[in-house]
Amino acid sequence: MAEHDAVKVLDLKGLPCPMPVVKISQEIGSIDVGQVVEVHTTDPGSLADFPAWAKSSGNEIVETKQEEGLIRIFVKRVK
Amino acid sequence: MAVDVATELAELKKKVDEMQPGALPKLSMVVFSGDLDKLIAALIIATGAVAMGMQAVLFFTFWGTAALRDPKVNVGGKDFMSKMFGWMLPKGRGKLKLSNMHMAGMGTAMLKDLMRKKNVPSLDQLFEMAAQLGVQIKVCEMSMDLMGFKREELIDYPNKEFCGVATFLADAKESSVQLFI
Numbered sequence: 001m002a003e004h005d006a007v008k009v010l011d012l013k014g015l016p017c018p019m020p021v022v023k024i025s026q027e028i029g030s031i032d033v034g035q036v037v038e039v040h041t042t043d044p045g046s047l048a049d050f051p052a053w054a055k056s057s058g059n060e061i062v063e064t065k066q067e068e069g070l071i072r073i074f075v076k077r078v079k
Numbered sequence: 080m081a082v083d084v085a086t087e088l089a090e091l092k093k094k095v096d097e098m099q100p101g102a103l104p105k106l107s108m109v110v111f112s113g114d115l116d117k118l119i120a121a122l123i124i125a126t127g128a129v130a131m132g133m134q135a136v137l138f139f140t141f142w143g144t145a146a147l148r149d150p151k152v153n154v155g156g157k158d159f160m161s162k163m164f165g166w167m168l169p170k171g172r173g174k175l176k177l178s179n180m181h182m183a184g185m186g187t188a189m190l191k192d193l194m195r196k197k198n199v200p201s202l203d204q205l206f207e208m209a210a211q212l213g214v215q216i217k218v219c220e221m222s223m224d225l226m227g228f229k230r231e232e233l234i235d236y237p238n239k240e241f242c243g244v245a246t247f248l249a250d251a252k253e254s255s256v257q258l259f260i
Binding site for chain 2: 016017019021022024025026053056058
């Protein structure tokens with residue numbers, strides 16, 4: 001069972017700014033409202049940028065997990 | 080009755096919008112510089128703005144217009160000064176230099192190499208992405224004339240428009256973010 005019932009994983013490893021927010025803004029439309037996408041990124045800037053993007057676009061960061069060399073962000077589509 | 084309420088609400092909303100200049104989620108940026116590093120920053124901010132759900136408009140003026148030249152296009156019929164400007168200014172974004180540490184081309188080549196290694200999108204990729212995302216490009220007509228550039232020698236870009244200062248100000252006035260690079 002995927003954490004937070006994530007319906008898909010978006011692999012953004014190795015992509016620096018501005019690609020992570022550009023990609024999530026493009027991909028969020030591919031899941032339904034209420035569903036969660038799990039984002040994998042190696043860009044430390046994403047820790048600040050994803051909450052900023054979510055606030056601005058009206059979506060929700062469910063959880064952020066920092067692991068060895070990988071950041072996992074669970075994004076819920078709210079609208 | 081329901082229709083009346085809807086129209087009144089729309090009118091009220093229009094009035095409120097008029098009273099709040101700069102309230103739209105929109106970015107208006109003047110791209111005055113023709114330096115490689117500043118163009119990269121401008122394009123990253125513009126594509127980021129669209130990702131944030133904003134509209135983005137870039138106004139290219141002065142040295143910035145040279146970045147929009149298409150290196151493959153040659154146009155004739157220019158007077159002496161226009162030819163000189165055309166010859167001295169970079170022919171397209173591939174020829175831009177760093178604002179700092181250009182070092183006769185070494186610094187610029189090193190930065191491009193470093194960007195490739197670190198996966199930072201190149202200026203070419205940023206322009207392509209901007210076009211896909213719907214970033215608008217508006218070009219200052221007066222600068223084009225001053226530099227002696229003809230419309231035909233600029234790159235193909237969707238939503239490219241030629242305009243003057245009033246168009247920029249109209250956009251900037253309703254934008255919540257205005258920048259000058």
